[in-house]
Amino acid sequence: MGAYREARKYTNRIALIDGGPLGTTCARVGCMPSKLLIAAANAYHDAQETDRFGVRSGAPSVDGKAVMARVRSERDRFVGFVMDAVEGFDEGHLIREFASFVDDHTLKLSSGRTITARAIVIATGSRPNVPPPFQAAGERLIVNDDLFDWDDLPQSVAVFGAGVIGLELGQALSRLGVRVRLFGRDHFVGPISDPKLRDYAADTFEAEFPAHWHADTEISNTDEGVLIQWKDENGAGEETFDFLLAATGRRANIDKLGLENTSLELAPNGVPVFDPLSGRAGESHIFIAGDAVADLPLLHEAADEGRLAGENAARLPHAYRRARRAALGVVFSEPQIAIAGQTFKQLTDQGAAFEIGEASFEDQGRARVMGVNKGLLRVYGEKETGRLLGAEMVGPQAEHLAHLIAWAIQSGQTVSEVLQNPFYHPVVEEGLRTALRTLNNALGFGPNPPLRCIDCGPGA
Numbered sequence: 001m002g003a004y005r006e007a008r009k010y011t012n013r014i015a016l017i018d019g020g021p022l023g024t025t026c027a028r029v030g031c032m033p034s035k036l037l038i039a040a041a042n043a044y045h046d047a048q049e050t051d052r053f054g055v056r057s058g059a060p061s062v063d064g065k066a067v068m069a070r071v072r073s074e075r076d077r078f079v080g081f082v083m084d085a086v087e088g089f090d091e092g093h094l095i096r097e098f099a100s101f102v103d104d105h106t107l108k109l110s111s112g113r114t115i116t117a118r119a120i121v122i123a124t125g126s127r128p129n130v131p132p133p134f135q136a137a138g139e140r141l142i143v144n145d146d147l148f149d150w151d152d153l154p155q156s157v158a159v160f161g162a163g164v165i166g167l168e169l170g171q172a173l174s175r176l177g178v179r180v181r182l183f184g185r186d187h188f189v190g191p192i193s194d195p196k197l198r199d200y201a202a203d204t205f206e207a208e209f210p211a212h213w214h215a216d217t218e219i220s221n222t223d224e225g226v227l228i229q230w231k232d233e234n235g236a237g238e239e240t241f242d243f244l245l246a247a248t249g250r251r252a253n254i255d256k257l258g259l260e261n262t263s264l265e266l267a268p269n270g271v272p273v274f275d276p277l278s279g280r281a282g283e284s285h286i287f288i289a290g291d292a293v294a295d296l297p298l299l300h301e302a303a304d305e306g307r308l309a310g311e312n313a314a315r316l317p318h319a320y321r322r323a324r325r326a327a328l329g330v331v332f333s334e335p336q337i338a339i340a341g342q343t344f345k346q347l348t349d350q351g352a353a354f355e356i357g358e359a360s361f362e363d364q365g366r367a368r369v370m371g372v373n374k375g376l377l378r379v380y381g382e383k384e385t386g387r388l389l390g391a392e393m394v395g396p397q398a399e400h401l402a403h404l405i406a407w408a409i410q411s412g413q414t415v416s417e418v419l420q421n422p423f424y425h426p427v428v429e430e431g432l433r434t435a436l437r438t439l440n441n442a443l444g445f446g447p448n449p450p451l452r453c454i455d456c457g458p459g460a
C-alpha cells in the first residue's frame with residue numbers, strides 16, 4: 001500500500017495486485033490482534049496484583065469467550081480501516097489475483113491473464129515457518145493466524161519458538177490462565193543479543209511460566225492431545241497439550257513468484273540480491289520491500305521500504321538511495337524487551353571499540369512506586385567519539401525508552417549531549433539517565449553517577 005501510494009503520485013498507469021485476504025498481516029494476524037490479547041492478559045494479571053498496594057479487588061476471573069470476542073471485534077475494526085483505505089484507491093487499480101513472473105517484465109495472474117509492466121515492486125510479505133517435525137501434531141498444530149480466530153481460550157498450549165511471537169503470545173496465554181510451556185532453541189530470548197541481558201530475561205520469564213531455552217523434543221499426537229517429550233540440561237519430561245503453537249520464525253513469500261524466470265541474481269535464501277538503501281534488485285527495474293525481504297520484518301520498516309520502492313519504481317531510470325532510520329524493535333512482553341540502534345552482537349561482530357553503561361530497574365524510584373521494578377538496561381557508546389551507538393533492554397516502559405534512544409542515535413548525539421536533555425522526577429527515564437551516566441564515565445567523558453542519584457530525587 002505504501003509503494004502504491006508513492007508510485008501513484010507519479011503515474012496513473014499502475015496496478016496493485018493482491019490475491020490474498022486484504023487488511024495486511026499487521027492488522028489481521030500480527031501487530032494488532034497480538035497486542036489485543038496481551039492487553040487482556042495484562043489487565044487480568046494487574047487485577048490479581050492489587051493486594052500489594054493495599055487495594056482489595058476481589059477475585060478476578062477470565063471469561064475466555066469474552067476475551068476472544070474483544071480480540072476479534074477490535075481486530076476487525078483495525079482491518080476495516082485498512083479495507084476503507086484500499087477502497088479509496090482509484091477504480092480499476094486493484095487486481096484481486098496472485099501474480100508470478102513469466103519474465104523480467106511480464107506477470108502471470110492466477111486467472112491465466114498476463115500483464116506487463118515497466119517497473120515492478122515485490123511486497124508479498126511473509127508467512128509462518130513451520131519446521132517439518134511439527135506436522136506430527138496434526139490438526140493440533142497452529143500458527144498465529146489460527147489463534148486470533150479462536151472463540152474461546154484452550155486449556156493448554158505448547159509454544160515452540162522463544163522469539164518475539166513466542167514470548168508475546170506465550171506469556172499472554174499463560175497470564176490468561178492457559179497452561180503454557182515454552183520451547184526455544186540455542187538459548188535465544190526474543191531479539192536480545194547481549195548475554196547479560198539474555199540471562200536476566202530468561203530468569204525473569206522462567207519465574208512466570210515454564211520455559212526451556214534449548215531442548216530436544218519429540219512431538220506426537222495422542223487421543224488426549226499433542227504429547228511433547230523433552231530433554232534439556234535440567235533433565236527430561238513430558239506433557240500433553242491441546243495445541244502446539246509454531247512461533248519459529250517467518251519465511252518470505254518469494255518462493256512461488258517464479259523468480260527463476262527472471263534475470264535477477266538470487267541470494268542463497270532465494271531473495272533477489274538488492275540494495276537495502278534503494279530497494280532495487282541490481283540494476284533492474286524490479287524492487288523489493290517489506291517482509292518479502294526477510295530482513296527486518298517489522299511494520300515501520302516494511303512501510304519505509306514500500307514507500308521507497310514505490311517512489312523509485314515510478315521514477316526509473318532515476319532511483320535514489322535513502323539512509324535507513326535508526327533501528328528500533330519492541331517486544332510487548334512484561335517486562336518489555338527493546339532494541340535501539342546497534343545491538344551488542346552487531347558491535348562485537350564489527351570489532352567496534354565501544355563501552356557499556358548499565359542501569360537496573362529493581363531499585364529505580366518510579367518503577368518501584370508502580371510495582372514494575374524488574375529490568376535491566378544496557379547502553380553502548382563509541383570509545384573515540386562518545387557517540388551513543390545502541391541499547392538493549394528488558395524493563396518497564398522499554399517501548400518509550402527505546403524511542404528516546406533511537407531518536408538520539410538517529411540525530412548522531414554523543415552520550416554527553418543526550419545527558420543535557422531535561423529529565424523529570426520521578427520517571428522511568430531517570431533509569432535511562434543512570435545508564436547513560438555510567439556509560440559516559442566508562443568512556444572517560446564524565447564522572448561516576450552519584451550514588452542512587454540523591455541529587456536528582458530519591459530513587460532516581
Ligand SMILES: Cc1cc2nc3c(=O)[nH]c(=O)nc-3n(C[C@H](O)[C@H](O)[C@H](O)COP(=O)(O)OP(=O)(O)OC[C@H]3O[C@@H](n4cnc5c(N)ncnc54)[C@H](O)[C@@H]3O)c2cc1C
Nearest residue numbers: 018020024025026030031098099124125290291297298299
Ligand atoms: C503475530 C505477529 C505480531 C506482529 N507484531 C508486530 C508489532 O507489534 N510491531 C511491528 O512492527 N511488526 C509486527 N509484526 C510484523 C508486521 O506485521 C510485518 O512486518 C508487516 O505486516 C509486513 O508487511 P508487508 O506489507 O511486508 O506484508 P503483508 O502485510 O503480509 O502484505 C503482503 C501481501 O502480499 C500478498 N501476496 C503474497 N503473495 C502474493 C502474490 N504472489 N501475488 C499477489 N499478492 C501476494 C498477501 O496476500 C498480502 O496481502 C508482527 C507479525 C506477526 C505475525
Ligand SMILES: NC(=O)c1ccc[n+]([C@@H]2O[C@H](COP(=O)([O-])OP(=O)(O)OC[C@H]3O[C@@H](n4cnc5c(N)ncnc54)[C@H](O)[C@@H]3O)[C@@H](O)[C@H]2O)c1
Nearest residue numbers: 161162163164165166183184185188247248249297330331
Ligand atoms: N513486537 C513486534 O514488533 C513483533 C511481534 C511479533 C512478531 N514480530 C515480527 O515477526 C517476526 C517473526 O516472529 P517469530 O517470533 O516467529 O520469529 P523470531 O525470529 O523472532 O523467533 C523465532 C524463534 O524460534 C526459534 N526456533 C526456530 N526453530 C525452532 C524449533 N524447531 N524449536 C524451537 N525453537 C525454534 C529460534 O531460535 C528463534 O528464537 C519477528 O522477527 C518480528 O520481526 C514483531
